[in-house]
Amino acid sequence: MADEIIPKEALAYLKAKGIKPGFDHRDIWRQEHNAAFTVAKMLELDILADVQEALTVALEEGQTFQQFAESLKPYLVKRGWWGEQIMEDPLTKEQKTVQLGSDAPFKNHLPHQHAHRPCCWSVGAH
Template identity: 30%
Template sequence: MSDAQAFAALHKLTPVQAMQYLAGRTERTLTYSWQDLWQEEHAQQFTVSRLARADLLADLQRLITEAVDGDLSRSGFELDAKQLLSRAGWWGEKHVLDPVSGERQVTRFDPARLKLIFDTNTRMAYAAGQWERIQRTKRTHPYLRYVTAADDRVRPAHRAWNGVTLPVDDHFWRSHMPPNGWRCRCRVVAVNQRDYDRGTTPGGRPMRKTAVDLGEREWVNKRTGVVERVPVGVDPGFGYNPGVARAEGVQKAASDKLAALSFDVATKLRDDLEGAP
């Protein structure tokens, strides 16, 4: 089984929630480095670094959305994206002017780049969709267990988290919800109370019922100069939960809309919402 097939099998779910995450990324942002958007900002914004064409961004976002919706495979995405970029003169090596540094940068669009774009965006979308489902079912499955791909390609830090089983709302999942890095294949599974009390995984290994804290390290965002605290074992930019980021973004948007209403309308709407069953 290929990595793509294994990933699809592990994350098979109705894509409604994943589609909602993609639909919520209404802003398309031109960036010239992956550090230009930081963590939670990706839940509201779509970007491909150094792709300085808003129309091409929109087209790539559409292709990724079609893939998550089941209308397009990864190979289909790569073929369509290559044709799209080739017609626009963006396939292969391209020089772009970075407005921040004023320097010309070289970017390359090739099969490896398309694979990375596809995998990162779809895995984040599925993680956000899964998180919404986890929140809906946490009364019957109040715990999450961290699961790795269990092969020699698993990163040592991720291997240390394998089997960690914690409450759904434990703070650990705000920074360690997979994927936890570029090409990370880790996942979580929901666990009910009976299985948690039994204390073993389906494979018979003991659950690890305390978080494995590997500490944090300092990382400097060279684009902003800001010093970030990054969990050890998590790639910079991945130390957040895309599902939480999406939920908080939706809540903020609703609050902003409510604030824009007149006082009387807002009061009536709040009363109606509070009185709803």
């Protein structure tokens, strides 16, 4: 089913990415995005890897964003990665109130919007 929706090159690109945690979206800079999957504020490597895997499966199965979000939310809630929380910014050591688990970060990573544009999954993109 995924072959009809998402080019296999785009899926291979996502699968080949490593993971890189970052507190702020600017922590992963420019070309680093070509090789690293990240979600802002997601500092736990195991959660980040699980989200990347869930995204890959969702794309392979042709899930909509809504289906993906609904299946991922219970996992994130269980892991304590949902809602408003206090986190320390690793760079400034400041305590900040942050929103975890909203739909916004995941929409930026879901390649449904970008998968048909080779510029977004070819080496050297961004």
